[in-house]
Amino acid sequence: MSRTRFRWRTVATLVSLSLAAQLAWAVDPFTVRDIRVEGLQRVEPGTVFSSLPVRVGETYTDDKGAAAIRALYGLGLFSDVRLETSGDVLVVIVQERPTVAEVSFAGNKEFSNEVLQGVLRDAGLAAGRPYDKALIDRAEQELKRQYINRSLYAAEVQTTVTPTERNQVNLTFNITEGRAARIGSINIVGNHAFSEGTLKDQLDLDTGGWLSWYTKSNQYSRAKLNADLEALRSFYLSRGYLDFKIDSTQVAMAPDKESISVTINVTEGERFVVSGVSLEGNYLDRDDQFKSLVAIKPGEAFNADQVATTTKAFTDLFGNYGYAFASVEARQNVDRTNNRVAIVLQAQPGRRVYVRRINVQGNTRTRDEVIRREFRQYESSWYDAEKISLSRDRVDRLGYFTELSITSAEVPGAPDQVDLNVEVKEKPTGSIQIGAGYSTAEKLSFTFGLSQENAFGSGNRLDLQLNTGKYNRTVVVSATDPYFTINGVSRTVDVYYKTQKPYQDQGGDYTLVTMGAGLKFGVPVTELDTVYLGMNAERTRIKPGTNIPAAYLDYANRFGYSSYAFPFTLGWSRDSRDSALAPNSGRYQRLMGELGLIGDARYVKTNYQIQQYIPLSKQYTLALNGEVGWGKGLSGRPFPVFKNFYSGGLGSVRGFEQSTLGPRDVTGAFIGGTRKFTLNTEFITPFPGAGNDRTLRLFGFVDVGALYGDGEKITGDAIRASTGIGLSWISPLGPLRFAFGVPIRKKPGDRIQKLQFQVGTSF
Incomplete structure (x- = not known):
């Protein structure tokens, strides 16, 4: 029916144009005394007058009449245009197209109304614009295309046009989304050297598992398939199959448009070994330097990744010497008789530029x-x-x-x-963060953060952080100027107030209150290394209450319930990880020290941490974490008990209750220690059913650690160890770590806690 209406409308338009042209031709030329426009409702008269090829005082002719009709139709604002004459007055009679008063949607869940409105605007359809049936058809197709990009191939769009007053229409797009098309099967045909299961492991698309609702790995899209085909090609080319090719891919959809089968036809070819690598061309008389960058290994299988790495390294090195447009080509001389290939690296540096x-x-x-x-x-x-x-x-x-x-x-x-x-392309740099966290030690806690990373576009950072917990509460106000000097020395000013109850197992209402302010400078030594220098002014007060541990009372009786300290801080960090949230490779190191020489508390305290991430494959990572801490009292005073290290639980040796390892005082309270070490080893794997998603991963772990009191002899007797499995999830609240640990080395009286989790921790 719609096609029939369109044909009749086209015929009517052509007839109208023909009749109008005949009418225009039937008029003898005359001088126009006035021009009158009839039929306008919303279009401004000036729009019509500016489009006419004839003006008052000019001679009207048949050609100008025909040109006027074409020009007015070309505006797209009128469904009918006629020219009449009344004496020497030219009368322009128009019928305006309906305009779109309102655009609404029904049945859409996958996309918000705002997103779909934007799609229609890009297609030329919006409220206030002329109604055009052809434009409606195009808008429907564009909406369907958006749903197809989300694997909703069964989506249908129908438009309801409702006329309203003043020659306007309301448009309602009725959407039936259907269900997303799922991949029912993936078949790889033509493989001999590797099993189909091995090849499917290289693909991000799969037939789904119990976590497919999260990963959406079984939802088909052409972009995902193309990426998987490249991954498959890279897999073969990195293992010597120089002639590997993907012959074809067939994507078959079920009649209901909700199930898809994918078939990939491949030809593996023969496996080739590299017979040699040679350099040709101009290497700036630095052949030895370029040769040291060659990652291709003669005698081993041809590896396209090694070739790409080598050519990129050559191009980068040319660029380092100012040759921005250097050409490096890896030419392959193939001996198909013996299945060997010689690689010739041809280089032309071009002109040096600045x-x-x-x-x-x-x-x-x-x-x-x-x-x-x-x-x-x-x-x-x-x-x-x-x-x-x-x-x-x-x-x-x-x-x-x-x-x-x-x-x-x-x-x-x-x-x-x-x-x-x-x-x-800038993004908002100010944020307000409100969240809640739960840990087996802290129970329920709330966090509030107000930060501006780029205050007034200056690059300075302002922060307000608030954390509430059962045993630890913190308020911190911080301001950082990353370029306090033109050489990139940063300056950070902190003001903080903390209340702690380290010996939570004792109950009672005693607390440890620390308030202070600090000034810290960060001095960049290299692009990866930063040295930190600073000083804090602190007041620590032991607030007595019920069940206060004897260690606190002893320190308070000797040195008072309030202690003032002005510790100097010195630190260094180096970070080469590929990601701070879900690292797969690289190393992170941090060395921090405090030196208290002024005030009531005299001490030195240092802590060193190193993390190493070793990629074993695309899916598996070996992660190592080591931490060593040492503290000692100075000027004949003991190490301040409120500065002690703690061990046990998440962040140290999992499987034991939080902060319960090491020495106890006469009341049985865990008082921490002045020396500690921790070693964590994790083997990280994809979560079953999550494919290669790195935001949700499983890990197996082995933890080893010990904590020693002031003056206590360091022996292997104090070492605790545990093993277990865990879950790592980068959730909207931050990194979530869940661990089930079982002690494999423990002592009588140790407190065991097998199930532990916490928001915002690593290791």
Whole structure:
């Protein structure tokens, strides 16, 4: 019916144009004294007058009449246009198209109304625009396309047009979404060297499991399939199958459009071994330096990853010497008789160039200097690819931008110059965080945070943090200027108030209250290393109450219930992990020390931590964490009991109650110690059914640790150990760690807690 109506409407329009043209041709030329427009409701008369090819005082002709009709139809605002004459007055009679008064949706759950409104605006349809049936058809197809991108192939869209007053219409898009299409089967045909199961492990798409509602790994999309085909190709090419190719892929959909089968046809070819690697071309008389970057290993199977790594390393090294447009090609001389391949690395450095200008675009809030001060590539200096890459990473680590790109553009007429164009897309940097956490030690706790990472576009950071817990409560106000000096020395000012009850197992209402302020400077030594220097002013008060441990009373009786300290802080950190939340490779180290020489508390305290992440494969990671702490009293005084280390539970030796390892006082309270060590080993795997999703992973662990009191002899007798399994989830509240641990080395009287979890911890 709709097609029939469209055909009749087209015929009617053509007839109208023909009749109007005949009418225009039937008029003898005359001088126009006035022009009158009839039929307008919403369109301004000026819109019509500006489109007419004839003006008052000009001569009207048949050609101008036909041109006027074409021009007015071309506006897209009128469904009918006629020209009439009344003496020497030209009368323009129009019938306006209906306009869209309102656009609404019904039945949509996958997308919000706002998202669908944006889709229609991009298609040219919105409230206030002329109604056009062809535009409605295009809008329906665009809405369907959005649902297809979400694997909802059965989605249907029907439009209801409701006329209203003043020649307007309301549009309602009735959407039947259906269910997302699921992958019922994946078949790989033509494989011989590797099993189908091994090849399917390389794919992110799968037929689903009990966690598919979370990972959506069984929802088909063409983009996901293309990525999996590239992963499959990379798998074979990295194992010597130089002639591997994917012959075809068939995606068959069930009649209900809710089930899909995928078939991948491959040809493996023969396995090739690298017979040798040679260099040809111009290597700037630095052949030995380039040869040291060759990752291709003769005598082993051809590995496309090694070839790509080598060519990239060569290109980057050329870039480091200013050759921004160097060409490096890996040519393969294949001996198919003996299944061997010789790799020839052909290089042409081209012309050396320098950077003329660095142009920053897209920053509407952040000041240019905040971005430019992170750059290690300078204007009027030789182009250096390593410095440009480092500059990009430094700008990206600011965390102010959702998108960041650096491209080089040749300067017209200057072949030895390039401009660097830095394109950024800003994101909101202020946030209010309200959350709740639960741990087996702290029970229920609430957190509130108010932060501005880029205050007034200056790059300075302001923070207010509040944490409530059963035993630990904290209020911290902090301000950081990352470029307190032009050399990148940062300055942080902290004011804090903390209440603690370390010996929670004793009950009672005693507390340890610490209030103070600190000033800390961070001095960058290298791009990965930072040294921290600072000083705090603290007042620690032992607030007596019921069941106060004897260790507190003894310290208070000797040195008073209030202690003033002015500890100096010295620290160093180095972070080369690939991710702070879900690392798979890299190392993190931190060394922090406190030295109290002024005030009531005289002591020295140091803590060193190292984490190492070793990728075993795409799915598996070996993670190691080691921590050593040491403290000692100075000036003849004992180490302050409220500065003790604690061990046991999450963050140290799992399977034992939190902070229950080590020495006790005469009341049986766990008083911590002055020396400790912890070693954690984790084997991290994908969660069953979650595919390769790194936000949800399982791990098996072995923990070893010990805690020693002041003056206590260090022996292996105090060592505790445990083993178990756990779950790591990057949840909306932060990293969640859940562990079930069983002690494998314990002592009589140790408190066991097999099930433990906490929000916001690692290891």
